[in-house]
Amino acid sequence: MFECREGCIRRKGKKRRVCYVTGRSKWWKRAGTGLKCRCNPCTDAPSHPEDYPSDCDPALPSYPAGYACNFTCPTGYVRALGGGRALCNNGQWTGNDLVCEELSGCASSPCQNGGTCLNEVNGYTCTCAPGYDGVHCETDDIRTTPFPNF
Incomplete structure:
Protein backbone atom coordinates (compact mmCIF):
# COMPACT_ATOMS: atom_id res chain seq x y z
CA MET A 1 0.00 0.00 0.00
CA PHE A 2 1.40 3.36 -1.02
CA GLU A 3 0.39 6.55 0.78
CA CYS A 4 1.22 10.20 0.46
CA ARG A 5 3.18 11.55 3.40
CA GLU A 6 1.30 13.46 6.12
CA GLY A 7 0.14 16.85 4.88
CA CYS A 8 -0.03 15.76 1.22
CA ILE A 9 -2.99 14.53 -0.80
CA ARG A 10 -3.23 12.03 -3.66
CA ARG A 11 -3.33 13.79 -7.01
CA LYS A 12 -3.45 10.73 -9.27
CA GLY A 13 -2.32 7.14 -9.50
CA LYS A 14 -3.07 4.04 -7.51
CA LYS A 15 -2.32 3.26 -3.88
CA ARG A 16 -1.93 -0.47 -4.57
CA ARG A 17 0.27 -2.45 -6.89
CA VAL A 18 -0.33 -6.07 -7.73
CA CYS A 19 2.66 -8.38 -7.90
CA TYR A 20 2.36 -11.31 -10.30
CA VAL A 21 4.47 -14.44 -9.89
CA THR A 22 4.83 -17.10 -12.57
CA GLY A 23 7.49 -19.67 -11.84
CA ARG A 24 10.61 -17.72 -10.99
CA SER A 25 9.44 -14.49 -12.66
CA LYS A 26 7.91 -11.61 -10.71
CA TRP A 27 6.52 -8.39 -12.09
CA TRP A 28 4.30 -5.49 -11.07
CA LYS A 29 1.06 -4.90 -12.87
CA ARG A 30 1.37 -1.57 -14.67
CA ALA A 31 -1.96 -0.24 -13.29
CA GLY A 32 -0.47 -0.01 -9.82
CA THR A 33 2.19 2.52 -10.66
CA GLY A 34 2.22 6.26 -10.81
CA LEU A 35 1.05 7.49 -7.40
CA LYS A 36 1.50 11.26 -7.48
CA CYS A 37 0.97 13.43 -4.42
CA ARG A 38 0.28 17.15 -4.11
CA CYS A 39 2.24 18.78 -1.28
CA ASN A 40 1.61 22.53 -1.35
CA PRO A 41 3.16 24.57 1.49
CA CYS A 42 1.20 26.89 3.79
CA THR A 43 2.16 30.49 3.10
CA ASP A 44 1.38 31.99 6.53
CA ALA A 45 1.59 30.85 10.13
CA PRO A 46 -1.66 29.43 11.54
CA SER A 47 -3.77 31.70 13.69
CA HIS A 48 -6.12 31.03 16.58
CA PRO A 49 -9.48 32.82 17.01
CA GLU A 50 -8.49 33.83 20.56
CA ASP A 51 -4.85 34.63 19.65
CA TYR A 52 -3.46 31.82 21.83
CA PRO A 53 0.32 31.39 21.53
CA SER A 54 1.88 28.69 19.34
CA ASP A 55 5.33 27.25 18.79
CA CYS A 56 5.36 28.36 15.11
CA ASP A 57 7.75 31.09 14.10
CA PRO A 58 5.59 33.72 12.31
CA ALA A 59 8.73 35.07 10.59
CA LEU A 60 9.11 31.96 8.38
CA PRO A 61 8.16 32.66 4.74
CA SER A 62 6.28 29.34 4.40
CA TYR A 63 5.67 26.02 6.12
CA PRO A 64 6.07 22.72 4.21
CA ALA A 65 3.16 20.30 3.87
CA GLY A 66 3.08 18.11 6.98
CA TYR A 67 4.48 20.84 9.26
CA ALA A 68 2.68 20.97 12.62
CA CYS A 69 2.25 23.91 15.01
CA ASN A 70 1.03 23.49 18.58
CA PHE A 71 -1.09 26.05 20.39
CA THR A 72 -1.02 26.40 24.19
CA CYS A 73 -3.31 28.03 26.71
CA PRO A 74 -2.12 31.35 28.12
CA THR A 75 -0.98 31.56 31.74
CA GLY A 76 -3.92 31.23 34.11
CA TYR A 77 -5.91 29.03 31.70
CA VAL A 78 -6.24 25.26 31.13
CA ARG A 79 -7.24 23.20 28.09
CA ALA A 80 -10.96 22.40 28.06
CA LEU A 81 -11.44 21.13 24.47
CA GLY A 82 -9.56 20.63 21.22
CA GLY A 83 -6.13 19.29 20.47
CA GLY A 84 -4.31 22.54 19.88
CA ARG A 85 -2.39 21.08 16.89
CA ALA A 86 -2.53 22.71 13.45
CA LEU A 87 -1.21 20.72 10.47
CA CYS A 88 -0.26 22.19 7.11
CA ASN A 89 -2.36 19.96 4.85
CA ASN A 90 -1.66 20.72 1.18
CA GLY A 91 -1.55 24.50 1.65
CA GLN A 92 -4.31 24.76 4.28
CA TRP A 93 -4.06 24.63 8.07
CA THR A 94 -6.28 21.92 9.54
CA GLY A 95 -7.02 20.78 13.10
CA ASN A 96 -9.33 21.44 16.03
CA ASP A 97 -9.13 24.82 17.71
CA LEU A 98 -7.90 24.77 21.27
CA VAL A 99 -10.50 25.92 23.81
CA CYS A 100 -9.15 27.14 27.15
CA GLU A 101 -10.93 27.99 30.40
CA GLU A 102 -9.73 30.47 32.96
CA LEU A 103 -8.46 29.23 36.29
CA SER A 104 -10.00 31.74 38.63
Whole structure:
Protein backbone atom coordinates (compact mmCIF):
# COMPACT_ATOMS: atom_id res chain seq x y z
CA MET A 1 0.00 0.00 0.00
CA PHE A 2 1.40 3.36 -1.02
CA GLU A 3 0.39 6.55 0.78
CA CYS A 4 1.22 10.20 0.46
CA ARG A 5 3.18 11.55 3.40
CA GLU A 6 1.30 13.46 6.12
CA GLY A 7 0.14 16.85 4.88
CA CYS A 8 -0.03 15.76 1.22
CA ILE A 9 -2.99 14.53 -0.80
CA ARG A 10 -3.23 12.03 -3.66
CA ARG A 11 -3.33 13.79 -7.01
CA LYS A 12 -3.45 10.73 -9.27
CA GLY A 13 -2.32 7.14 -9.50
CA LYS A 14 -3.07 4.04 -7.51
CA LYS A 15 -2.32 3.26 -3.88
CA ARG A 16 -1.93 -0.47 -4.57
CA ARG A 17 0.27 -2.45 -6.89
CA VAL A 18 -0.33 -6.07 -7.73
CA CYS A 19 2.66 -8.38 -7.90
CA TYR A 20 2.36 -11.31 -10.30
CA VAL A 21 4.47 -14.44 -9.89
CA THR A 22 4.83 -17.10 -12.57
CA GLY A 23 7.49 -19.67 -11.84
CA ARG A 24 10.61 -17.72 -10.99
CA SER A 25 9.44 -14.49 -12.66
CA LYS A 26 7.91 -11.61 -10.71
CA TRP A 27 6.52 -8.39 -12.09
CA TRP A 28 4.30 -5.49 -11.07
CA LYS A 29 1.06 -4.90 -12.87
CA ARG A 30 1.37 -1.57 -14.67
CA ALA A 31 -1.96 -0.24 -13.29
CA GLY A 32 -0.47 -0.01 -9.82
CA THR A 33 2.19 2.52 -10.66
CA GLY A 34 2.22 6.26 -10.81
CA LEU A 35 1.05 7.49 -7.40
CA LYS A 36 1.50 11.26 -7.48
CA CYS A 37 0.97 13.43 -4.42
CA ARG A 38 0.28 17.15 -4.11
CA CYS A 39 2.24 18.78 -1.28
CA ASN A 40 1.61 22.53 -1.35
CA PRO A 41 3.16 24.57 1.49
CA CYS A 42 1.20 26.89 3.79
CA THR A 43 2.16 30.49 3.10
CA ASP A 44 1.38 31.99 6.53
CA ALA A 45 1.59 30.85 10.13
CA PRO A 46 -1.66 29.43 11.54
CA SER A 47 -3.77 31.70 13.69
CA HIS A 48 -6.12 31.03 16.58
CA PRO A 49 -9.48 32.82 17.01
CA GLU A 50 -8.49 33.83 20.56
CA ASP A 51 -4.85 34.63 19.65
CA TYR A 52 -3.46 31.82 21.83
CA PRO A 53 0.32 31.39 21.53
CA SER A 54 1.88 28.69 19.34
CA ASP A 55 5.33 27.25 18.79
CA CYS A 56 5.36 28.36 15.11
CA ASP A 57 7.75 31.09 14.10
CA PRO A 58 5.59 33.72 12.31
CA ALA A 59 8.73 35.07 10.59
CA LEU A 60 9.11 31.96 8.38
CA PRO A 61 8.16 32.66 4.74
CA SER A 62 6.28 29.34 4.40
CA TYR A 63 5.67 26.02 6.12
CA PRO A 64 6.07 22.72 4.21
CA ALA A 65 3.16 20.30 3.87
CA GLY A 66 3.08 18.11 6.98
CA TYR A 67 4.48 20.84 9.26
CA ALA A 68 2.68 20.97 12.62
CA CYS A 69 2.25 23.91 15.01
CA ASN A 70 1.03 23.49 18.58
CA PHE A 71 -1.09 26.05 20.39
CA THR A 72 -1.02 26.40 24.19
CA CYS A 73 -3.31 28.03 26.71
CA PRO A 74 -2.12 31.35 28.12
CA THR A 75 -0.98 31.56 31.74
CA GLY A 76 -3.92 31.23 34.11
CA TYR A 77 -5.91 29.03 31.70
CA VAL A 78 -6.24 25.26 31.13
CA ARG A 79 -7.24 23.20 28.09
CA ALA A 80 -10.96 22.40 28.06
CA LEU A 81 -11.44 21.13 24.47
CA GLY A 82 -9.56 20.63 21.22
CA GLY A 83 -6.13 19.29 20.47
CA GLY A 84 -4.31 22.54 19.88
CA ARG A 85 -2.39 21.08 16.89
CA ALA A 86 -2.53 22.71 13.45
CA LEU A 87 -1.21 20.72 10.47
CA CYS A 88 -0.26 22.19 7.11
CA ASN A 89 -2.36 19.96 4.85
CA ASN A 90 -1.66 20.72 1.18
CA GLY A 91 -1.55 24.50 1.65
CA GLN A 92 -4.31 24.76 4.28
CA TRP A 93 -4.06 24.63 8.07
CA THR A 94 -6.28 21.92 9.54
CA GLY A 95 -7.02 20.78 13.10
CA ASN A 96 -9.33 21.44 16.03
CA ASP A 97 -9.13 24.82 17.71
CA LEU A 98 -7.90 24.77 21.27
CA VAL A 99 -10.50 25.92 23.81
CA CYS A 100 -9.15 27.14 27.15
CA GLU A 101 -10.93 27.99 30.40
CA GLU A 102 -9.73 30.47 32.96
CA LEU A 103 -8.46 29.23 36.29
CA SER A 104 -10.00 31.74 38.63
CA GLY A 105 -11.29 29.71 41.58
CA CYS A 106 -8.38 30.58 43.86
CA ALA A 107 -8.35 34.29 42.98
CA SER A 108 -10.60 35.10 45.96
CA SER A 109 -8.45 33.06 48.42
CA PRO A 110 -11.35 30.81 49.50
CA CYS A 111 -9.32 28.47 51.72
CA GLN A 112 -9.25 29.50 55.39
CA ASN A 113 -6.98 28.72 58.35
CA GLY A 114 -3.81 28.16 56.31
CA GLY A 115 -5.44 25.89 53.71
CA THR A 116 -3.87 25.59 50.27
CA CYS A 117 -5.96 26.29 47.15
CA LEU A 118 -5.61 24.25 43.94
CA ASN A 119 -7.24 25.63 40.76
CA GLU A 120 -9.29 23.18 38.71
CA VAL A 121 -11.49 23.52 35.62
CA ASN A 122 -14.78 25.04 36.82
CA GLY A 123 -13.66 25.37 40.43
CA TYR A 124 -10.99 24.71 43.04
CA THR A 125 -10.11 22.36 45.90
CA CYS A 126 -8.84 23.30 49.34
CA THR A 127 -6.22 21.17 51.09
CA CYS A 128 -6.61 21.90 54.79
CA ALA A 129 -3.85 22.44 57.32
CA PRO A 130 -3.71 19.93 60.20
CA GLY A 131 -6.51 20.56 62.67
CA TYR A 132 -8.99 21.98 60.12
CA ASP A 133 -11.68 20.43 57.94
CA GLY A 134 -14.51 21.44 55.57
CA VAL A 135 -14.80 22.60 51.99
CA HIS A 136 -12.99 25.86 52.83
CA CYS A 137 -11.07 24.55 55.90
CA GLU A 138 -13.50 26.55 58.03
CA THR A 139 -14.14 23.87 60.69
CA ASP A 140 -11.86 23.19 63.64
CA ASP A 141 -11.40 19.41 63.57
CA ILE A 142 -11.78 18.32 67.22
CA ARG A 143 -10.31 14.87 66.48
CA THR A 144 -6.90 16.34 65.63
CA THR A 145 -6.81 19.30 68.03
CA PRO A 146 -4.73 18.45 71.12
CA PHE A 147 -6.46 18.99 74.49
CA PRO A 148 -4.62 21.08 77.04
CA ASN A 149 -3.13 19.31 80.07
CA PHE A 150 -4.51 20.53 83.40
